[in-house]
Amino acid sequence: MTSLKMPSLRVMAFATVAVLGAAFAMVFFYAPNDADQGFIQKIFYVHVPIAICALIGFVVAAFHSIRHLRTGDPIHDVRSYVSIHMGVIFGTAALLTGSIWARAAWGKWWVWEEPTLVSFLIVYLLYATYYPLRYSIEDRERQARYASVFAITAGAFVPLNFMAVRLAESLVHPRVFATADGGLPPEMLLTFFVSLAGMALLFVTLMRFELSAKMTSAQVSRLRRALDSEAPAASASRIAPAVPAEQRI
Amino acid sequence: MPALPIDEAGKYVAGAYVVFLVLVLIYVAIMAAKLERMRRDLTELADIAESRKQEVSGG
Numbered sequence: 001m002t003s004l005k006m007p008s009l010r011v012m013a014f015a016t017v018a019v020l021g022a023a024f025a026m027v028f029f030y031a032p033n034d035a036d037q038g039f040i041q042k043i044f045y046v047h048v049p050i051a052i053c054a055l056i057g058f059v060v061a062a063f064h065s066i067r068h069l070r071t072g073d074p075i076h077d078v079r080s081y082v083s084i085h086m087g088v089i090f091g092t093a094a095l096l097t098g099s100i101w102a103r104a105a106w107g108k109w110w111v112w113e114e115p116t117l118v119s120f121l122i123v124y125l126l127y128a129t130y131y132p133l134r135y136s137i138e139d140r141e142r143q144a145r146y147a148s149v150f151a152i153t154a155g156a157f158v159p160l161n162f163m164a165v166r167l168a169e170s171l172v173h174p175r176v177f178a179t180a181d182g183g184l185p186p187e188m189l190l191t192f193f194v195s196l197a198g199m200a201l202l203f204v205t206l207m208r209f210e211l212s213a214k215m216t217s218a219q220v221s222r223l224r225r226a227l228d229s230e231a232p233a234a235s236a237s238r239i240a241p242a243v244p245a246e247q248r249i
Numbered sequence: 250m251p252a253l254p255i256d257e258a259g260k261y262v263a264g265a266y267v268v269f270l271v272l273v274l275i276y277v278a279i280m281a282a283k284l285e286r287m288r289r290d291l292t293e294l295a296d297i298a299e300s301r302k303q304e305v306s307g308g
Contacts, residue, residue, distance in 0.1 A: 039262060040258040042262045046266055096272075097265040202273070206273075206276065213280060213283055220287055220291060
């Protein structure tokens with residue numbers, strides 16, 4: 001049986017820079033200005049792909065958590081953790097860029113009456129509670145299990161939330177896709193998809209970067225424990241760390 | 250609201266892209282600090298392993 005081999009981190013990093021660079025060039029030199037919003041609509045090409053990647057990251061975390069609960073393999077827990085971590089970072093970027101766009105387009109930094117904004121904030125705050133929940137549990141196995149249950153429950157909430165927002169009546173936030181009266185012109189659509197590909201690559205690259213760092217950190221801790229167990233009693237305290245590095249995985 | 254003139258809209262557009270870039274840079278800086286800490290840990294462990302080896306070979 002052949003298995004799919006992921007490209008190396010270096011290849012992915014170069015691909016991310018190339019695709020994101022091309023996307024930003026297309027945003028400013030290829031995509032036309034929006035007839036309604038004008039130049040300010042350029043924020044769309046960074047804000048929407050970031051928000052989509054954040055939400056997909058949360059769903060991916062739920063997928064890995066299901067695998068963790070089924071197999072008990074800690075690697076799936078680590079992948080779930082990293083997916084949520086990246087999702088929260090991208091979520092922060094989506095909220096900030098969205099807020100800047102709102103200020104320019106609507107004259108306000110935030111509109112509480114708008115279901116799209118508020119529901120995204122709820123999802124974001126829900127995932128922000130993941131960290132205190134996870135690190136309030138000391139036992140590593142229970143910590144991983146509870147975090148997985150949280151990730152599955154919250155991950156199921158993401159598509160439900162998305163559907164609820166689509167069904168809700170929008171006040172000011174535009175519904176760009178799947179509208180009856182058309183959507184984006186081809187140049188804008190192509191630029192959007194290149195931006196989305198760039199952001200998705202950035203998400204996956206950073207995720208692999210963080211996973212790689214976590215694995216290395218765990219190996220360092222393993223090595224430290226191995227040396228610690230061999231050490232004479234006098235030197236043991238010098239080797240043992242105050243807090244094991246892998247405790248945060 | 251009518252579309253903002255390009256000189257005023259440009260500030261917001263630049264702001265949004267800069268915010269994105271700054272967040273990525275902050276993340277990379279944090280990861281670099283973590284990697285640096287790991288490098289120091291590994292150096293320390295390598296020193297310990299080396300000194301053990303010398304102790305064993307020295308009798």
